[in-house]
Amino acid sequence: xxxxxxxxxxxxxxxxxxxxxxxxxxxxxxxxxxxxxxxxxxxxxxxxxxxxxxxxxxxxxxxxxxxxxxxxxxxxxxxxxxxxxxxxxxxxxxxxxxxxxxxxxxxxxxxxxxxxxxxxxxxxxxxxxxxxxxxxxxxxxxxxxxxxxxxxxxxxxxxxxxxxxxxxxxxxxxxxxxxxxxxxxxxxxxxxxxxxxxxxxxxxxxxxxxxxxxxxxxxxxxxxxxxxxxxxxxxxxxxxxxxxxxxxxxxxxxxxxxxxxxxxxxxxxxxxxxxxxxxxxxxxxxxxxxxxxxxxxxxxxxxxxxxxxxxxxxxxxxxxxxxxxxxxxxxxxxxxxxxxxxxxxxxxxxxxxxxxxxxxxxxxxxxxxxxxxxxxxxxxxxxxxxxxxxxxxxxxxxxxxxxxxxxxxxxxxxxxxxxxxxxxxxxxxxxxxxxxxxxxxxxxxxxxxxxxxxxxxxxxxxxxxxxxxxxxxxxxxxxxxxxxxxxxxxxxxxxxxxxxxxxxxxxxxxxxxxxxxxxxxxxxxxxxxxxxxxxxxxxxxxxxxxxxxxxxxxxxxxxxxxxxxxxxxxxxxxxxxxxxxxxxxxxxxxxxxxxxxxxxxxxxxxxxxxxxxxxxxxxxxxxxxxxxxxxxxxxxxxxxxxxxxxxxxxxxxxxxxxxxxxxxxxxxxxxxxxxxxxxxxxxxxxxxxxxxxxxxxxxxxxxxxxxxxxxxxxxxxxxxxxxxxxxxxxxxxxxxxxxxxxxxxxxxxxxxxxxxxxxxxxxxxxxxxx
DNA sequence: GAATGTGGAATTTTT
DNA sequence: TTCCACATTC
Numbered sequence: 001x002x003x004x005x006x007x008x009x010x011x012x013x014x015x016x017x018x019x020x021x022x023x024x025x026x027x028x029x030x031x032x033x034x035x036x037x038x039x040x041x042x043x044x045x046x047x048x049x050x051x052x053x054x055x056x057x058x059x060x061x062x063x064x065x066x067x068x069x070x071x072x073x074x075x076x077x078x079x080x081x082x083x084x085x086x087x088x089x090x091x092x093x094x095x096x097x098x099x100x101x102x103x104x105x106x107x108x109x110x111x112x113x114x115x116x117x118x119x120x121x122x123x124x125x126x127x128x129x130x131x132x133x134x135x136x137x138x139x140x141x142x143x144x145x146x147x148x149x150x151x152x153x154x155x156x157x158x159x160x161x162x163x164x165x166x167x168x169x170x171x172x173x174x175x176x177x178x179x180x181x182x183x184x185x186x187x188x189x190x191x192x193x194x195x196x197x198x199x200x201x202x203x204x205x206x207x208x209x210x211x212x213x214x215x216x217x218x219x220x221x222x223x224x225x226x227x228x229x230x231x232x233x234x235x236x237x238x239x240x241x242x243x244x245x246x247x248x249x250x251x252x253x254x255x256x257x258x259x260x261x262x263x264x265x266x267x268x269x270x271x272x273x274x275x276x277x278x279x280x281x282x283x284x285x286x287x288x289x290x291x292x293x294x295x296x297x298x299x300x301x302x303x304x305x306x307x308x309x310x311x312x313x314x315x316x317x318x319x320x321x322x323x324x325x326x327x328x329x330x331x332x333x334x335x336x337x338x339x340x341x342x343x344x345x346x347x348x349x350x351x352x353x354x355x356x357x358x359x360x361x362x363x364x365x366x367x368x369x370x371x372x373x374x375x376x377x378x379x380x381x382x383x384x385x386x387x388x389x390x391x392x393x394x395x396x397x398x399x400x401x402x403x404x405x406x407x408x409x410x411x412x413x414x415x416x417x418x419x420x421x422x423x424x425x426x427x428x429x430x431x432x433x434x435x436x437x438x439x440x441x442x443x444x445x446x447x448x449x450x451x452x453x454x455x456x457x458x459x460x461x462x463x464x465x466x467x468x469x470x471x472x473x474x475x476x477x478x479x480x481x482x483x484x485x486x487x488x489x490x491x492x493x494x495x496x497x498x499x500x501x502x503x504x505x506x507x508x509x510x511x512x513x514x515x516x517x518x519x520x521x522x523x524x525x526x527x528x529x530x531x532x533x534x535x536x537x538x539x540x541x542x543x544x545x546x547x548x549x550x551x552x553x554x555x556x557x558x559x560x561x562x563x564x565x566x567x568x569x570x571x572x573x574x575x576x577x578x579x580x581x582x583x584x585x586x587x588x589x590x591x592x593x594x595x596x597x598x599x600x601x602x603x604x605x606x607x608x609x610x611x612x613x614x615x616x617x618x619x620x621x622x623x624x625x626x627x628x629x630x631x632x633x634x635x636x637x638x639x640x641x642x643x644x645x646x647x648x649x650x651x652x653x654x655x656x657x658x659x660x661x662x663x664x665x666x667x668x669x670x671x672x673x674x675x676x677x678x679x680x681x682x683x684x685x686x687x688x689x690x691x692x693x694x695x696x697x698x699x700x701x702x703x704x705x706x707x708x709x710x711x712x713x714x715x716x717x718x719x720x721x722x723x724x725x726x727x728x729x730x731x732x733x734x735x736x737x738x739x740x741x742x743x744x745x746x747x748x749x750x751x752x753x754x755x756x757x758x759x760x761x762x763x764x765x766x767x768x769x770x
Numbered sequence: 771g772a773a774t775g776t777g778g779a780a781t782t783t784t785t
Numbered sequence: 786t787t788c789c790a791c792a793t794t795c
Contacts, residue, residue: 650786
């Protein structure tokens with residue numbers, strides 16, 4: 001039963017808004033997902049809309065799943081078949097349903113970024129393009145960028161010869177994809193957009209159907225997604241549904257991949273939003289933590305404006321620690337974590353966050369040495385593993401033989417005597433006829449013809465043999481016939497890979513059950529005759545196609561669906577095992593999560609905010625939002641740390657402490673470490689039990705002591721890494737000291753004022769004390 | 771066709 | 786420093 005009485009007034013207002021477009025500014029920890037799902041449940045329960053009239057869009061599969069789970073616990077309805085999913089997942093469904101109108105083959109396949117890059121490389125090679133001048137990665141970026149803005153090659157404006165060529169290559173790329181029957185991620189959206197904008201009856205159908213469109217993480221939408229929503233909601237046409245947009249402009253941290261926060265204010269304007277509701281009541285963090293977040297984010301100029309509050313009380317202050325080096329920082333984290341765990345805090349309630357992945361190594365190393373279990377987020381995902389991709393490639397070829405990426409991946413893997421020469425000839429033939437590699441095989445003669453012919457027979461044979469089999473068994477057969485299992489069986493390190501391959505059978509079993517393919521066994525029989533939802537549409541070409549409300553089983557074969565699933569949902573990041581472990585991750589991947597205790601590490605100028613952010617427009621603002629996200633992950637205890645020296649790219653760097661420290665409220669901060677005074681080992685007062693003296697004792701830590709000794713300032717009274725204040729240049733860090741006592745000059749990094757070389761006997765420097 | 775070497779780059783990430 | 790892609794070698 002639906003419980004509305006436990007909602008706070010703002011949440012309640014949002015859930016029960018009338019059927020008009022609304023913008024919900026949902027702060028971190030304000031119950032955003034709850035509002036979203038309760039809104040859906042409320043709309044359905046009050047009979048304002050049927051489940052088929054709802055569309056809810058998220059960015060990640062995880063969020064979509066969460067929404068579905070919560071919804072089914074609130075309402076006694078079957079959520080299967082409802083249009084709740086990621087942008088890409090829903091677009092896939094749309095295109096599958098209307099593949100003819102979208103000019104796609106029924107079995108079109110989805111390229112992941114890896115496949116996309118390899119297609120581009122192949123294409124560049126085939127056209128003899130100078131890969132120095134046009135690197136595959138750059139072209140991929142160019143293409144995706146254009147698509148994310150909704151632009152085809154013909155619509156991209158080129159300002160110089162290089163760009164003009166890029167546009168040509170973009171055009172060629174699209175042609176190649178079309179030949180192969182594959183679409184990349186951005187294409188799923190662009191194709192859907194074009195389909196709906198060109199096909200008026202179809203557009204009207206969906207506009208009439210989706211009375212309520214709910215969008216999660218609206219601040220993360222890109223231009224194309226925004227325009228797609230606009231089409232679906234019938235903006236500018238009559239009869240469109242209402243958009244319920246939920247987002248937080250302060251948590252917009254994906255501009256680098258095309259997200260446009262401006263979409264929030266654009267939405268307000270374009271839809272004349274009368275209902276702007278702010279969810280500012282935070283149910284996660286204690287007061288000092290929220291105060292810190294609020295203070296910090298207030299330094300950003302362009303904001304819709306929002307302040308988090310809590311009933312939880314002030315709680316503990318934020319603890320700030322200055323370490324002498326990255327190694328010491330890691331040691332400190334370990335000591336603090338240990339005492340947290342001794343106090344009874346669960347290991348997985350402690351998160352260690354960093355700005356960039358490279359920072360995890362030192363911490364991991366220290367954790368390993370200390371024997372503390374930990375998990376690092378963001379590794380290779382299941383369907384991205386090489387062996388799994390190989391198996392998938394065989395399946396792809398059976399479902400759509402014209403997928404050249406799949407062809408290239410396994411034509412000679414495991415090796416079957418098809419060498420570079422044969423492939424080259426095949427490539428040329430395919431190019432000259434403008435067909436796929438697979439289709440070009442019959443044109444081959446001689447030895448190449450024989451070996452390639454055998455490969456084709458292998459695929460055809462597998463296809464024939466599995467025609468009547470349910471998906472999991474089909475997978476099983478393919479694993480064997482491809483000889484992948486035998487191949488890895490002969491490898492010394494192949495055991496894990498075999499295990500991963502075996503797991504694919506269970507993945508298929510699970511998929512078939514979850515998606516409702518269980519009752520229909522044959523993989524290739526195609527769609528059954530009737531759709532689930534009643535309506536159907538007649539399209540311009542006179543072909544009647546089943547209503548898009550049907551769940552996947554009615555619009556595609558289990559194999560096609562499974563392959564889509566593998567591309568769209570790459571699977572969990574490895575080894576969820578060891579649940580009881582410290583959680584290491586980048587700040588980006590921490591978004592949406594929460595922990596009792598959080599460490600935000602490496603808070604140094606150049607790292608966080610990252611140096612490359614200075615070059616981008618509003619770059620530092622985005623870094624600040626990132627910091628805001630990091631802070632608001634913590635429930636009870638928050639640590640922040642920075643170091644005087646850090647090894648980065650094989651070089652020792654001396655950074656200033658992050659500017660973000662200056663943007664936090666003093667009363668919410670507790671400094672654990674007084675700023676170091678005087679010589680390195682002299683005036684240091686460490687508040688923790690282990691100190692630099694410990695480092696100087698033998699063991700592996702000895703090299704740190706040496707490193708530090710080297711950096712001492714040769715009796716100048718100053719040392720490298722020390723923070724100083726200059727009357728004109730402000731605060732800086734000594735990066736290097738040359739010459740001996742008396743005639744010493746110091747190289748000092750003043751951050752925005754640049755790096756200066758100053759004579760220590762002349763320049764009036766002051767130590768930074770605190 | 772696998773093994774070994776070399777050069778270059780090294781935020782952030784989902785689909 | 787370390788990882789990766791690519792090239793050359795056996």
